[in-house]
Amino acid sequence: MAESATLFFMPFLEKQALLAFGRWIEYSWRNNLQLLASASCNYPGRYPLMHRVQWLSLFLFVLAQALLAGCAVNPVTGKSELAFYSMSEQEEVSLGKKAFPEAIQRMQGEYDDQHLKEYVSAVGMRLAKISQRPNLDYTFKVVNDSSPNAFAMPGGNIAITRGLLVALENEAQLAAVLGHELGHVTARHSVQNLQRGMLLNVGLQVLSVSSSGTSYSGVARQAGQIAGSILDSSYSREQEREADRLGIDYMVKGHYSPKGAVELQEFLAKKGGEGDSQWLQGLFRTHPFSKERMLDNQYYIDTRYSWAMNNEEYASGAGDFQRAMEPLRKTKEAYGDYDKAREKEQAKDLAGAIALYEQAVYKAAEQGLLQSALGMAHLKNNNQAEAKKYLTKAVQLDGDYYESHFGLGYLYLKENNPVLAKEHLQKSMKLMPTLNSAFFLAESYEKTGEIAKAQTLYGQVAAADPGGNLGRPAASRARALGDGGRR
Numbered sequence: 155m156a157e158s159a160t161l162f163f164m165p166f167l168e169k170q171a172l173l174a175f176g177r178w179i180e181y182s183w184r185n186n187l188q189l190l191a192s193a194s195c196n197y198p199g200r201y202p203l204m205h206r207v208q209w210l211s212l213f214l215f216v217l218a219q220a221l222l223a224g225c226a227v228n229p230v231t232g233k234s235e236l237a238f239y240s241m242s243e244q245e246e247v248s249l250g251k252k253a254f255p256e257a258i259q260r261m262q263g264e265y266d267d268q269h270l271k272e273y274v275s276a277v278g279m280r281l282a283k284i285s286q287r288p289n290l291d292y293t294f295k296v297v298n299d300s301s302p303n304a305f306a307m308p309g310g311n312i313a314i315t316r317g318l319l320v321a322l323e324n325e326a327q328l329a330a331v332l333g334h335e336l337g338h339v340t341a342r343h344s345v346q347n348l349q350r351g352m353l354l355n356v357g358l359q360v361l362s363v364s365s366s367g368t369s370y371s372g373v374a375r376q377a378g379q380i381a382g383s384i385l386d387s388s389y390s391r392e393q394e395r396e397a398d399r400l401g402i403d404y405m406v407k408g409h410y411s412p413k414g415a416v417e418l419q420e421f422l423a424k425k426g427g428e429g430d431s432q433w434l435q436g437l438f439r440t441h442p443f444s445k446e447r448m449l450d451n452q453y454y455i456d457t458r459y460s461w462a463m464n465n466e467e468y469a470s471g472a473g474d475f476q477r478a479m480e481p482l483r484k485t486k487e488a489y490g491d492y493d494k495a496r497e498k499e500q501a502k503d504l505a506g507a508i509a510l511y512e513q514a515v516y517k518a519a520e521q522g523l524l525q526s527a528l529g530m531a532h533l534k535n536n537n538q539a540e541a542k543k544y545l546t547k548a549v550q551l552d553g554d555y556y557e558s559h560f561g562l563g564y565l566y567l568k569e570n571n572p573v574l575a576k577e578h579l580q581k582s583m584k585l586m587p588t589l590n591s592a593f594f595l596a597e598s599y600e601k602t603g604e605i606a607k608a609q610t611l612y613g614q615v616a617a618a619d620p621g622g623n624l625g626r627p628a629a630s631r632a633r634a635l636g637d638g639g640r641r
């Protein structure tokens with residue numbers, strides 16, 4: 155694998171020039187698509203009306219495509235792919251490293267159980283080491299989201315949700331999920347999708363600038379944009395088929411029974427038939443499922459791996475799996491209450507939500523996310539004393555979830571304790587920059603006398619939210635501080 159980008163005149167281009175080129179490609183792509191659409195929709199007699207400059211632009215665009223096509227190589231198939239810019243492995247890894255932590259925060263943080271973390275990671279690593287890209291720095295995480303799902307970020311960052319884990323029965327099924335995600339990584343599907351989705355330019359900007367962690371500049375928000383875009387996007391049918399097949403290959407190579415993949419797909423077919431909304435918004439949205447996909451997998455296994463189906467050496471690992479899932483079984487009921495509470499909260503029934511969150515906390519008091527959700531609901535309900543009690547507990551239990559720090563920082567600010575407010579809001583911003591935490595961090599800076607920092611951050615909030623509920627006051631504070639701090 156080439157160390158640097160393989161754009162063929164890359165050695166002569168500086169990064170900045172490359173970014174400008176990326177912007178031009180993006181611009182031309184949009185314009186020329188419109189141009190092509192309008193040309194093909196109009197009758198031939200109107201063609202001469204197209205300006206010469208437009209034709210030249212179209213010509214350059216097609217030329218650039220022709221020159222650059224074939225520069226990106228798929229590590230799995232070894233085939234060339236159409237790409238405007240082939241992201242190097244180093245860049246892919248670095249982009250994943252920046253986007254993955256934010257993706258985890260968006261999925262309610264990690265599920266906090268050391269043994270479970272190690273177990274899931276060990277299953278993933280067993281497959282990763284025998285894949286086509288064994289040398290990537292892989293990470294396998296369990297995120298505390300109730301929606302059944304799994305996702306892969308560029309560079310080998312893979313996560314499965316609590317909601318999907320509790321639905322599985324044995325280790326081979328888990329291997330089928332992780333192997334499939336691994337297939338998306340080894341075949342660089344999310345990189346392909348970024349390239350197609352015009353986000354490549356954003357990705358390159360994320361790589362070219364390092365952010366301080368307490369900034370809300372455009373660049374600071376872009377890692378989140380990439381994370382959000384990958385979490386929201388769905389793979390194509392072809393990508394799903396490729397990931398399924400790769401996943402099955404890895405399972406068998408790793409001595410798992412391919413039965414795990416069959417069972418998993420049959421289970422998904424059943425869930426699809428039930429039309430369960432959590433599944434529709436979760437796994438089925440990001441990894442589109444169909445009966446055709448299931449039959450295709452069964453055919454693949456029948457023709458290649460039927461010998462491994464009932465072979466004792468190819469295990470399902472049911473016992474180990476059940477032992478590792480013990481902590482999830484214990485908290486399952488509490489998280490059931492939590493899910494119902496979230497629905498109530500979304501329906502603006504705060505009292506109903508609080509009652510259910512309390513019930514959840516009573517059943518599993520050691521779960522930071524439950525304490526955090528209860529604290530935030532009290533905060534929305536203007537009960538600051540109760541909010542502080544639960545948010546403090548949440549931070550003690552799990553100091554790596556942005557929302558607990560945000561809520562606590564906000565409360566300290568209201569109590570006129572800007573020093574502690576700053577500490578928590580900085581931590582929240584570092585975990586995941588949000589408009590709210592940026593605004594209140596700016597206010598904390600103002601109150602601790604760090605005027606320059608306050609002014610910069612207010613300015614960034616104003617730029618990100620022009621005319622908005624936080625953007626307007628931020629703009630006026632930035633101006634006032636610029637006038638020497640007069641209110």
Ligand SMILES: [Zn+2]
Pocket residue numbers: 334338389393394397440441442
């Ligand atoms: Zn998939």
